[in-house]
Amino acid sequence: MNAGTILERMAASHQAQAGRFAAGAPWARRRSRALARLLERGLPGRRDENWRYLDHAAIAALSFAPAPGAHVDPARLAPLLLPLPGAMRLTLIDGEFAPGLSTSGSDGVRIDDLAVLLAGDSAPELESLREPADDVDDRFALLAEAFAPGGARIRVAAGAVPAQTLYLLHVGSAAAAGMSHARLVIEVAAGATLTLVEHFVSLGQAPALSNLAADLRLGDGATLRHVRLHAQTAPVAHLETWNAELQAGSRYEQLLLVLGGQLVRSGLRLMLAGREAEARLAGLFMVDGDCQADLYTRIEHAAPMTRVAQNYRGIAAGRGQGAFNGRIIVQPSARGADAAQSSRNLLLSPQAVINARPQLEILTDDVQCRHGATIGTLDPNQFFYLLSRGIAPDAARALLTRAFCEDILAALPVPGLRAPVEELVVGRLPDRDLIRRLA
Amino acid sequence: MSGENAVILSVRGLKVRAGPRLILDGLSLEIRAGEVHAIMGPNGSGKSTLAGVLAGRPGLEVLEGSVTYLGEDLLAMPPELRARAGVFLAFQYPVEIPGVNNVYLLKAAFNAVRRHRGEPELDAFEFLGLVRGKLRQMQMSEDLLNRGVNEGFSGGEKKRNEILQMSLLEPKLALLDETDSGLDIDALRIVAEGVNALRSPERAIVMVTHYQRLLDYVVPDQVHVLAGGRIVHSGGRELALELERRGYDWLRPGTAAA
Ligand SMILES: Nc1ncnc2c1ncn2[C@@H]1O[C@H](COP(=O)(O)OP(=O)(O)OP(=O)(O)O)[C@@H](O)[C@H]1O
Numbered sequence A: 001m002n003a004g005t006i007l008e009r010m011a012a013s014h015q016a017q018a019g020r021f022a023a024g025a026p027w028a029r030r031r032s033r034a035l036a037r038l039l040e041r042g043l044p045g046r047r048d049e050n051w052r053y054l055d056h057a058a059i060a061a062l063s064f065a066p067a068p069g070a071h072v073d074p075a076r077l078a079p080l081l082l083p084l085p086g087a088m089r090l091t092l093i094d095g096e097f098a099p100g101l102s103t104s105g106s107d108g109v110r111i112d113d114l115a116v117l118l119a120g121d122s123a124p125e126l127e128s129l130r131e132p133a134d135d136v137d138d139r140f141a142l143l144a145e146a147f148a149p150g151g152a153r154i155r156v157a158a159g160a161v162p163a164q165t166l167y168l169l170h171v172g173s174a175a176a177a178g179m180s181h182a183r184l185v186i187e188v189a190a191g192a193t194l195t196l197v198e199h200f201v202s203l204g205q206a207p208a209l210s211n212l213a214a215d216l217r218l219g220d221g222a223t224l225r226h227v228r229l230h231a232q233t234a235p236v237a238h239l240e241t242w243n244a245e246l247q248a249g250s251r252y253e254q255l256l257l258v259l260g261g262q263l264v265r266s267g268l269r270l271m272l273a274g275r276e277a278e279a280r281l282a283g284l285f286m287v288d289g290d291c292q293a294d295l296y297t298r299i300e301h302a303a304p305m306t307r308v309a310q311n312y313r314g315i316a317a318g319r320g321q322g323a324f325n326g327r328i329i330v331q332p333s334a335r336g337a338d339a340a341q342s343s344r345n346l347l348l349s350p351q352a353v354i355n356a357r358p359q360l361e362i363l364t365d366d367v368q369c370r371h372g373a374t375i376g377t378l379d380p381n382q383f384f385y386l387l388s389r390g391i392a393p394d395a396a397r398a399l400l401t402r403a404f405c406e407d408i409l410a411a412l413p414v415p416g417l418r419a420p421v422e423e424l425v426v427g428r429l430p431d432r433d434l435i436r437r438l439a
Numbered sequence B: 001m002s003g004e005n006a007v008i009l010s011v012r013g014l015k016v017r018a019g020p021r022l023i024l025d026g027l028s029l030e031i032r033a034g035e036v037h038a039i040m041g042p043n044g045s046g047k048s049t050l051a052g053v054l055a056g057r058p059g060l061e062v063l064e065g066s067v068t069y070l071g072e073d074l075l076a077m078p079p080e081l082r083a084r085a086g087v088f089l090a091f092q093y094p095v096e097i098p099g100v101n102n103v104y105l106l107k108a109a110f111n112a113v114r115r116h117r118g119e120p121e122l123d124a125f126e127f128l129g130l131v132r133g134k135l136r137q138m139q140m141s142e143d144l145l146n147r148g149v150n151e152g153f154s155g156g157e158k159k160r161n162e163i164l165q166m167s168l169l170e171p172k173l174a175l176l177d178e179t180d181s182g183l184d185i186d187a188l189r190i191v192a193e194g195v196n197a198l199r200s201p202e203r204a205i206v207m208v209t210h211y212q213r214l215l216d217y218v219v220p221d222q223v224h225v226l227a228g229g230r231i232v233h234s235g236g237r238e239l240a241l242e243l244e245r246r247g248y249d250w251l252r253p254g255t256a257a258a
């Protein structure tokens, strides 16, 4: 099965239900233009350099019927929610804005349903929805441009510092096999600060496909603290394409935790567009069984004194497959840039696979750059040290594996999340029962 | 004091290979309850290999010989059981384990040993009280408890942490691999006090050292010289002083002893 046929199958099944997605004329035009571009160019495949680690066959095997767009009983969601009391809420169900499960913004935060916002005949708001580029790394965003019925836009007004966290919940109904697409636009205006916790959950057990295209814009001096937690319990495939642009003096902190789903592909293209813009990105993926996590980042320093620090950990057990592919480009204009990238990976079984691929492209001399990637097993000296203190081998393994994640979890910016995230991390470890007993 | 006391450790004709090299070549050694033995010897002579093989370090292949600990075949026991049965190795190079809390390890080790002995475990509160007392003895700062195991500890702090663990676990056979190296004068005295406090008629202590100075504080019953993979010479406390004066050359196999 090649990418062309996948796409044709997607387009056909989508077209069959096109009536579901009423929208204004300008947006509809963009959709059909996107579909035409897609059909011409196809989906990424193994030959595309930033897609070589993804299990394309697993995606091809999925059903491309649109997800049923289920109405979800809030009572079923309650036990899945993170303890974020008082948080502003935004919920997308199978990619569609759920008004009943979303609060209106406050303290300078505005939250809009894209399907409503862009429904009009002439929609100037449409301009805040980026039109995906032609290159292959933006192709799933193009897919979302063609198929997504809506999604959400979050705007934080200039200078606003809302007291509350915004809790963005992505619910996959996973009631039946099928695909869903969503768009997300996040704009934090000059001098504003937002803490955003994004949480992916699933309700059913069907092998659904979800696709998210998200745009992030930070104005001058804006700050966004962003926790992204993938905790889908269904065997879902999730693809996401993030495009972020950081203006002068802005600061973006991201903590990406891939602790769920059958297959997660997370792509981030981040442009440090303004002087002294800074991004601190941390991540952890844990894959076991035959799950897959594929993280791709492309960070471009395009202004002087821009800084990026990336710190990623990966753990693969069973026949799990993981990849971290991180490209950093320092443009000649980015004098005094500082880039640090670290990817450390742990293999817990002989069948597990992790690929780590740092790529640095430095086009100026005036730059500080550090990077390192390791893939290994548990440290035998640490292991023996624990045994020599009377610790049982399985407990020693559990302790060391847990320890491997420690500095990523320590970076969680929202205190209340520590316990539930810890529980998710432990739940993905081979010695989970033992670790729970030891705690 | 040797003679009628029970044999704690008996090593006979031990040959051990590490990688391609034969490191221990027919080593024999017997230690009785209540005794303190010092092992000295040139760099690379196999002192840490001996300590490692006794503690169960992986990667060391026993080709020949036997090790009996309290009447049992020590080499047949996995490392964690040796530890629970009272063998303690203070590492020459204590390992840093970021992400594993130091006090957590102390408590887990302590309770593993207690369970093995059929003694009740201590709860978190009782344990903390105990550990604080030991910290004061070792003149260690309390914030070392909540750091990762040995993480960022200075050389001397790591060595003190080893002795702290030892004094908590109260081993029957303590193997101290160069615990005195890298200690300042005060720390040497504190560590020596820790070792002396453990000294008792039921226990045995083996100290690997390069300097006779430690032996001023912890006076050994016997001093052995390990060279060429075996014990080539044994004597009393005064042997250490003689080694300090004369070095090891006169003891190397093939050299006539003076
Ligand atoms: N895995 C291995 N492969 C090859 N050689 C090894 C291995 N392990 C140890 N050796 C060698 O065995 C010898 C003995 O090492 P050991 O650490 O026991 O010496 P030591 O007497 O403790 O020395 P020091 O006084 O310097 O601590 C050394 O030459 C060392 O390089």
Ligand SMILES: [Mg+2]
Residues within 6 Å of the ligand: B047, B048, B049, B092, B177, B178
């Ligand atoms: Mg040594």
